[in-house]
Amino acid sequence: MADSVNLTIDGKAVQAAPGTLVIDAAKKVGIEIPAFCYWEGLTLQAACRMCLVEVERMPKLMTACTLTVAEGMVVRTETPLVAEARKSMLEFVLTNHPLDCPVCDKGGECELQDMTFRYGAGEGRFDEMKVHVDEKQWSPVVYFDAPRCILCYRCVRICDEGMGVDALGVIYRGVVSEIAPNKEDHLQCDECGMCIDICPVGALTSGMYRYRTRPWEMEHTGTICAHCSNGCKTTLGTRNGQIIRGNNRDKSGINGEFLCIKGRYAFDFNSHPERLQSPLMRIGGKLEPVSWSRAIGEVARRFTEIRERGGRFGVVGSNRTSNEENYYLQKFARQGLGTNNIDHRRTGDVPALIDALAGRTGVLATVKDVYTAKASLVIGSDLAQQHPLLAYQLRANWRHHQSHTYTVTRGPVREDKYSVHGVRVEPGAELGALESLRDQLKAEPELVILFGDAIKGEAVRRLVEFGDSLGIPVKYICLVDYSNSRGAVDMGLLPHLGPGYQGVENPGMSLPEMLAAEDLDAFWVVGANPLEHNKLAADRAFVVVHDLFLTETAERADVVFPAASAYEKNGTVTNVCGEVQHLRSAVQTMGVKTDLEILGLLSKEMRINLGMWTPESVLREIRQTVRGYNVALPVIAAGGAAQSLPLNGRVTLDSRPELIQSAGDTLFTSGTLGRYSKTLLSVLEYPGVLYGEAAEPEADRR
Amino acid sequence: MLYNEPSPLEVKVLSRRFGLPDSQSINTYLAHEGYQAFRKAAAMTPDDIINEVKISSLRGRGGAGFPTGMKWSFVPRNSPKPKYIVVNADESEPGTCKDRLLMEYDPHQLIEGMMIAGLAVDAHTGYIYIRGEYRYLINLMDRAIAEAYERGYLGKNIQGTGFDFDVYTHTGAGAYECGEESALLESLEGKRGIPRIRPPFPAVSGAFQCPTVLNNVETYCAVPAIIRDGGAAFAALGTPKNGGTRLFCLSGHVNRPGVYELPMGFNLLRMINEVGGGVRGGKKLKAVIPGGSSCPVLKAEECDLAMDFDTVAQAKSMLGSGGVVVMDEDTCMVKAALRIMKFYAHESCGWCIPCREGTIWLRKLLDRFHAGFGQQGDIPLIGEVAKNMLGRTFCPLGDAAAMPTISFVEKFYDEFEAHLDGKPCPYEEVNRFALA
């Protein structure tokens, strides 16, 4: 087969790889062929007939979405015949389409409106009764208005092929054909909203967004999802200081078109009525609102006093605050308070992996690698539940490149559906089970290994040894839980490791040790909730908490600072693959401050000089001092992801594997933050299950 | 008992055993040359079999008239995949009722035809997709298949030839679209009857994504005769490029409607007058649909023509599936167009926009028009809507709906005009308030 095929489209000479579809070849040279049903990456339908073009020596108009390029082919996309065909398709589709654009959520960004404007018939000739069906609600987040549906089957395909869920289908036939949900009158699915996003018209609408605004009245801010570690870009639509929707329709970012329920809908924690909007101080045993200056003053005074008398601090950082905040916090603790008693909730053994791979290059996989690698091995994770984007990439890799997937898990996972080999193991036996896959894996040209918290400490080194023994290129992803879990480790929120995995001289207390230390004088928690399931042994400790909500930990505090959320700040976060991305502030909540600002104000009040506390200046320092973080600024600034590569040296290991444990969040939970998302709480699927472990609720089985 | 008296003008090749006592039994079949063609074919090379079929000028009897030998030759020889023989016994084209008889009176002829096709393309499994309404034929075919297994005409090493062949029946469940070959294959796989994107064609990727020969019942039934008597003999029965005979289904306003086996190229007027005994009640002929409801209608004066694929095509209609529907002078052509469109609107699978929306639009438009609420502008609109569907739909069902409609409007414009401006239908009383 030739490497490329020469053809002519609208008089332009075009070269394309054999097998390219004419619609894609045209796009490459800037010729847009309109289409409803065609969607790159999904199976072909040829149903909407909008893409009909003239092709020399073909008796009929051809669908550019199914026609592959051929040597010498001559295609015309703007002839009178083509124009007339497009116009007639629009006329057909509008016959039964309600003209309720003025109240339709999609108005203004509707593909049918746009196409009618460009190619359509201004006047309808259809005088008959339209088919009407009432609107239905399929879940708290999904509504379906059948008459608006143009049956492009995008939703059906994205759900089946993209998500691997297959919750949507088509019932009846002919003009009454209708999209239908899997549970007769409702959906039971990932509630990801991909179907809504991909719908070209207003047939599928979002329970969060419907009838709340017109699209042009919103401002749009592209930032990074506040929930899991995969780090999807989400574009927040805001109006009057409120986030109204999240989506990723411009397909930019590492997640392309993908978002899960959290990235798309779980922004609603941000405007939860229980959001803290004023500092609180314990006065007469009760937490009372006070001014910022009073709260800052009080904390600074107590911290200074404790520091001066050589008291014991315990500092807990967050899995969700920005790299800049994490960096600044550890600097504050180490330099300002003179303690290495700093930790965070550890969810994966990243240091062990960094150590095992020290000195190598090209061994840390990116989100993109999961889509392109010839083979992948998932160990100890229910990927579709815990790492939705990685799971999406893996599925797409299988669909588009027939890649091989292997799973080693303790129960059934969605990846089984397409994995070439799935091994079931007792928890803890994961590593041993790999032997049974050795011969198959050896035969693969390359491999990405994704491993969860089952592999930690010594096991990580053994896993890498196993990888080395395969004799093929292997890349790794150490799975961690939250939006900046990786950044927390990289920035040194650890008692024994400073930023960039620098060993510290006198390792401090770990989080459980802090909780158990009866003589702790101050306990400072920045964006975490360690007291959710634990008690603080030190009854008399002065407790300071930064949070969005009055969590179990905040309730125990002496001073609570109302913190800004990830959607209210600038900075960077690092995803599970070590990719650094930009957070952009989309809204402001009255009364709150970013953690960085709170840290800065405290340091100023305490007369500790830790440097400027703007995100830019702290990032500059991080890039200069933290190993692996001299990432390209323009890439990040432009909304791209730059991978940090902290592999240039060994890590003084004191891995304490027993401290590492994933929270086991599902698609529908997100630690404490998830409890403040009405959307997550409202879906039937909440809180979700891992490894199919809980049976389907009885009520739902007929 | 036969459904209708045979005509002396018939040339009985496929229907030669019709009317024999116990004609469906394998004994009757064997006593009348049954399975001899299979024995002969088993001794031939696949190329020779295909060549014989090519020589016979046999063209598909399902509607499109594609040369059968050529279709068989498209099946890749060295594909490692299993290959399949699929019979299209969906027979749903309005005006068509011939495959029923072929299965009812001579089921073994069909089985033998499938086996020979199997020999020709190295297939060892066959499925007969029978429309759900023909339940009695499924039972009957199942009995015939069981008989064939019992007597060693199906199964392993058939009659010592070393050839293995299995046949299964499969029921449809009420969907005209499942007669379209790729929709049929989807239905065979347990799915909605939505056609597939082509290429690949069934010969390359058909049933279960494997190479497949898919033909109409009548097409397979012609094969034993072709092998037995030679392709040339079969070809000689018809006209050039249109070999053999064909079962024509004469219906509508004729005195002796029925299914008659006549040579390809038989004159249409003769068929109506001599085979069918003329127009019922001595009325004048107004129009004929020559090959099932998908074919453009012919006016009476266009009917003096040879019924073969090419001649009918020259007359801008189609030989189709052999359903000859005769309409006398008292037939309301608006009503006829409406009824046909009602069918297509009901049967459109709904997959593509122009067919889904076009058929229902036309049905509503014609309904309103026939009820006397038509306006001058509606007449050209009917034609234009149909033309906007033509050649642009996902599968030929859209064309099947558009083509007759266009012909009705063009050829009987005056009848449409006669319905205008609230005038009552000249042919019948219409309840104006019963708009569907």
Add this chain to the structure above:
Amino acid sequence: MTFSPELEAKFEKLLRSYPPGRQRSALIPMLMFAQDEVGSVTPEVIAEIAARIGISELQVREVLSYYSMLHTKPMGKYHIQVCTNISCLLTGGEEIWEQARKKLGCGHKEVTADGQFSLEEVECIGACSWAPAIQVNYDFHHNVTPEKFNALIDSLRKLH
């Protein structure tokens, strides 16, 4: 749910009629045969067949709702299907249809109060040369006249 031994045998045979891994092919025949026995495709039938074939209930419903002979509500003991398509139309199919509505006192896809009869106007049933034609369940009746129709219904009624 349990089916009769005969139906189980049919299912068994069906599942062996298609290539390995292609048992979904049995779906439409299974639905048809189950409908014949149960009277309609009930939610239980859907769940059972979905489980046996290993597909989702939605996939069954997608298919079920596509085919006009499959229905989710019970029809009469005698399901009277009157063809009014072109060949039947030309030979009096509409009169038969009107007659049927009058005689049975029910309309398209409706069931008589006693549950004995149901009526459906159907598309071409492949009896064009012997039109007008009707089907009672799976039995064909050709060259029907209003009188013959009445007699047929009366004789079916008498069976009770």
